[in-house]
Amino acid sequence: MRGPGGAARTTGRTPGGTAYTLHGTGDRPVVLVAGAGGAGRIWEHHQVPALTAAGRLVVTFDHGPEPAGAKPAGSQTAGAGADTSRADGSEAYGPLALAARTVELLTALDLPPCPLVGHSLGALAVQELLLTDAHRVSGALLAATRGRSDVLAEALTRAETAAARAGTRPPPEYEAFVRLVLNLSPRTLADEGAAAEWLDLFELAALTGESAADRPLPPLGHRPADFGRIPVPVLVVGFADDVLAPAPLGREVASAIPGARYTELADAGHLGFLERPGAFNTVLLDFLATLAPTDPGAPHVP
Secondary structure, eight states: OBOGGGOBEEEEEOTTOOEEEEESOOSEEEEEEOOTTOOGGGGTTTHHHHHHHTTEEEEEEOOOOOOTTOOOTTGGGGOTTOOOOOTTOGGGGSHHHHHHHHHHHHHHTTOOSEEEEEETHHHHHHHHHHHHOGGGEEEEEEESOOSBOOHHHHHHHHHHHHHHHHTOOOOHHHHHHHHHHHHSOHHHHTOHHHHHHHHHHHHHHHHTTOOSTTOOOOOOOBOGGGGGGOOSOEEEEEETTOSSSOHHHHHHHHHHSTTOEEEEESSOOTTHHHHSHHHHHHHHHHHHHHSOOOOTTSOOOO
C-alpha cells in the first residue's frame, strides 16, 4: 500500500490493540506521538512526506480515551501509582497512559532506541516516557509542551470536566469556532480563506466525534523539578501565538532539561506544525540530523 507522497505504507496493531502505521522503507525509525484526539493521520499531510523523503521509517499510531477505569497495556511502566480510575476516565488517556501506550508500541515493533516527536498531549507523554524509559529513545522533539499548569489551563480543564460530567456538548458550529480561536494564530485567523477551511475541518471533527473537546485531561502537577533526570538530547519547539501551551511554558521545560535547546516559531498557534509545516519540518529535520545514528543491527533494548 502507498501512503502520502507515494511512500510504502504498512498497518497493524500491537498486542494491546493500538493501531499503528509504518510509512516508508528506511532503516532509521522515528515515532510521531499525536496530541489529544489521538489520530496518527494528523501527521500524514506534512510531516510524514518530509520524513520519508529524508529516508526515515515513520511510525504513527492512534490513541484515544479508554473506558473509565481502564488501564492500557503496559501502563505499569508509565509511573508508579498512576490513578486510572477517575470518574471522567481522563487519566485513561492522560500523559501517563499515553506514555505507557508508546512504550508498548516501541516494544511490540522491536524498535532500537529512536527519536520521538510529540505534540501537546503527545509531548507531555514523551516527557513522562523520558523519565521512565529513556533507554528506548535517542532524542526527543517536544512541540507545544509545558511542565506545569497555569490559570488558563486550569480554567479550561474545569470547564471541560464540568461539561463532560453534565453530559452536555455545544453545537458543532460553536465548537468549531472555539477550537479555531484556541488553536490558530491571529495571522491565520486574518486570512479569511484559510479561516474558512479550518472551520470546515473543525466542524467535521466535531460532527464525527473526533474533537477532543469532551476529553478533559487530569491535573498536570509540577514536573520541571523532575526533568533534570532526562539524559537524552531534547529540542523544545514553542509556537509564539499558542494559547493552550504558551511558549514561555515550553521554554521552562527546555531550561529544566540538561542540554536541551529551545526554538520558537512566529505566527503559529497551538497547531503550528500544521499552520507552518515548512518551518516546523525544517526544525525537525535539522534536529534529527544532530542525533547520533541508530544502528539498526545493534541489540534492541530489553
